Amino acid sequence: MIEIRNLVKHYGDVKAVEDVSFSVKNGEILGFLGPNGAGKTTTLKVITGYLSPTSGNVFVDDLNVLDDSMEIRRMIGYLPEMNPLYHDMQVYDFLEFVARAREIDKNHFRSRLNDVIELCGLKGVVHKNINELSKGYCQRTGLAQAIIHDPKILILDEPTSGLDPNQIAEIRRLIRNLGKEKTVIISSHILQEMQATADRMIIINKGEIVANGTVDELMSDFKGKTRLTLELKNATEESVRKVQSFQDSILLTQYEVKGDSVTAVLEYPNEVDPREEIFRYAVKNKWTILEMSRHKTSLEEVFRTLTIEGGNNAK
């Protein structure tokens, strides 16, 4: 079990992570989601012992990263962001180096090597130099490196970035398989990826957790709701903001486009339909409706609402 308690990390004046707490159960695949620069990578770097927290602590079982970093590192397999590899090494030599560093003895190494080659599909490139590999194979090598010691915990930072859709599907399947027996934290800014692999998701924005739950839980917070996007001519941001609600709908966000028109996003339960009233209201205020479109909430929508700048993060 991994537990992050009140983690704060500042880089000088930049507040990368602000008081983040969550825990990951054994055998769980946790999707760590957020836009670029939200603090995902920083959090992972603290767990793996690359950075020390400004305050707060990370616990793995009874150990914590401040005092027992070495023990924790032994339990973790880590694929850093950008997947750094030694490009002047052969895949074999590289994996052998990692195996030695991971205290795998010589006899065991053979069988582990065969396992990860099989698992990561590295057959045929084992004796190639890493700088000759395609991006997909580099990623597999990075993954092989992370699992060669059969770690209890697997931390993958953006494992599918830069891969083509086929490779993404393959890596995803691999992670699913690994997740059957391991605790996995996988970070991403791509939502679909998480939806397909993670048991639970944590969405982080500007260094703070904005949502935490299973896919279903996150959806149910928004389920049964409809979104309405309006584009209004002759309206101003001010006047739209005054319209806090039509019937049971809530104004989520509004912003000015090109000076003379305003886009507003409303949300309301499926049972009601305030569109007619909105129309009348607009007419009364001499607003011209350029667009009025309805859409059911998707997970994508949840993510955007929670992380978009300027959104009134209600939830």
Next chain:
Amino acid sequence: MRNNYMILFRKEVSSFFNSPVAYITLLVFLLINAWFAMSTFFLINESDLRVLFSVVPIVYLFFVPAITMSLIAKEKNTGTMEFITTLPFSDGDIIVAKFLAALTLVGAALAFTLVHFFTLLMIGNNIDIGALLSGYLGLLLVGAAYTAIGTFGSTITDNQITAFLISFMIIFILFILDKILIFVPGFLGSIFQFLSIDYHLNNISRGVIDSRNLVYFGSLIAFFLLASVRILEMRKWR
């Protein structure tokens, strides 16, 4: 009990010899030394290697930073630093192993100059072997001190050229200290002299192996390696 140093050391040494740069630097080192040492060897007509012993520290000035510049800076630059520091290695393991690997290369380069030593053995007479051996010991110690400084230079930046220049400058200052003694007031003079590499090297080259000189080199190496470890650790607290 596994040996962290050995694992890292092997990786470093093999990555040195995987790249042509190491061979080229080695060759240049040997050619320059051979040229200076041997072009006057027969003119002087004395059975010693004084010229070689005075040239090597100067060639080291360029050679050692060229060897050490990539040690840490390259790993920082390519991001593999994050990979290696999240393996179960301490920052101290990494610095010491890298230092030893670079020192091995420097030592290997020095070992090749033994060619001159054996030439002398064959054709010279009245050879003071003790002085020659202590001369080599001195060169090895200087090489080790330079390598420690080079490791430090490579730790404070992620740019190899910058690492080279910083290491070069620190070494150069320590090298030149006892050549500028006439410009400094007396009380500073003895301090400068004690800090300068040449002063201690000359003592050893003369065949006098004094503990003071050994302590000097030992503490120089320890100081720069410790400083490197501290700087590497600083990434955690930026």
